[in-house]
């Protein structure tokens with residue numbers, strides 16, 4: 159159906175959309191006006207199934223099989239289809255004509271975007287992701303947020319939207335008094351060598367230990383918080399150093415991960431501090447604010463605690479301090495009013511669901527989130543170890559991301575050495591990087607994000623199954639076909655799919671834009687993963703059943719063209735997930 163606000167433009171090369179577009183006017187006229195969705199869906203019995211006759215027949219009070227027959231006999235799909243058959247209570251099974259598939263594949267092959275077009279109504283999408291905390295280790299939850307957020311950034315951008323990345327780091331709050339004092343005690347040099355090497359946890363823990371042991375340190379820390387909040391220049395410089403040391407470390411992780419985040423994307427909690435008093439004033443003016451135990455709160459309807467009492471969103475503590483909720487409210491205002499966001503995505507773990515729902519509810523009540531602007535919590539589950547408990551290192555600590563990523567690359571390097579000993583050291587290192595990092599990202603992206611997943615090296619690095627190495631291998635294999643084709647002096651030509659295996663592959667290739675649309679609408683990168691996995695499987699059976707270089711003439715050049723389109727689709731799809739596709743491995 160034509161949806162004005164769709165995030166991805168319906169592809170002109172999608173045979174499903176083509177059938178839909180053909181039938182819509184006829185159905186609408188038959189219904190006596192109004193839009194009617196033909197409901198064209200994949201089918202196990204044919205290339206597609208049209209289901210729209212059933213609801214329409216109900217609406218018109220006629221027999222659905224008769225209506226389906228009428229649709230078939232109207233002849234409007236005849237040139238696109240080889241067969242149309244009324245089935246069951248009134249479905250229409252559709253078999254596309256080979257010529258339709260050939261024609262559409264040719265168009266896609268000639269299009270550098272593979273049928274994925276830029277939206278004619280681009281939205282401004284603010285994506286809040288990664289968001290580690292200063293002077294604290296980045297944990298696997300931040301890895302998930304970073305990897306999922308990065309994939310969404312790439313997908314929304316590819317669909318033509320204006321994407322604004324925001325890394326909402328935790329860089330403000332009471333602990334900074336203690337952290338700054340600890341920094342002073344250690345001396346900057348010592349502190350920076352620890353923090354710079356990613357030893358964030360020991361820094362934080364040492365500060366914390368001192369805080370609980372020494373009253374003198376507590377006192378200093380409290381005074382320091384006051385100095386920080388009142389804008390004392392010296393304190394600000396120290397705070398700045400602390401933040402800079404941590405963000406430099408975060409950057410090394412981002413670089414190793416190959417995500418798009420840069421310093422310009424930093425938009426930490428501290429940035430919203432100056433906006434908080436005005437946020438509170440606006441809440442006050444809207445008449446939503448009340449007092450509870452001396453704190454300023456808002457009660458969004460529908461939120462209750464365990465006893466069934468209304469749950470407040472605390473926006474100012476009794477002591478006058480602002481908190482996480484206040485900064486997130488200021489942040490909503492900033493994103494909508496300064497950045498012009500009409501879609502805000504929060505890539506944050508599932509435990510923060512209630513916090514976010516309350517923030518969104520209050521923002522709506524206050525009138526800050528007008529019609530047409532939406533906020534979505536892109537929630538995700540936990541990363542588990544083999545014991546099905548939260549992933550921990552052997553010593554029981556939370557896993558350090560840098561260690562995890564270098565282990566991934568080491569393991570990939572060993573696997574590549576075994577699989578392709580002829581690669582030079584430099585080639586192997588580059589390929590291992592792509593495979594190792596890709597495997598970690600894909601393992602994260604390929605399960606429905608709201609579910610937990612088990613982190614398992616052997617599984618994620620396997621060269622078969624729904625893994626990144628399997629997809630990368632399919633791509634590399636096609637590249638090797640083309641290296642041989644070049645040696646033999648043969649090239650691709652006009653596409654004409656005939657064998658069932660190549661026809662199935664061709665049809666699947668045409669579904670790429672629709673799958674990206676589907677993944678975007680639900681902010682679910684795993685749907686793209688599933689598609690790519692199926693694509694690699696269909697390619698494998700095609701390659702087993704349809705000789706490419708051993709065939710000749712038009713058949714060979716058509717098959718080479720299908721191979722080429724498959725490789726480009728794999729590479730583009732992996733690219734949207736932030737994963738590289740090596741040409742050999």
Ligand code: ARG
Nearest residue numbers: 286289290291326327328506
């Ligand atoms: N720093 C927070 C954490 O580590 C995540 C912040 C997410 N973004 C936000 N706007 N609340 O849990």
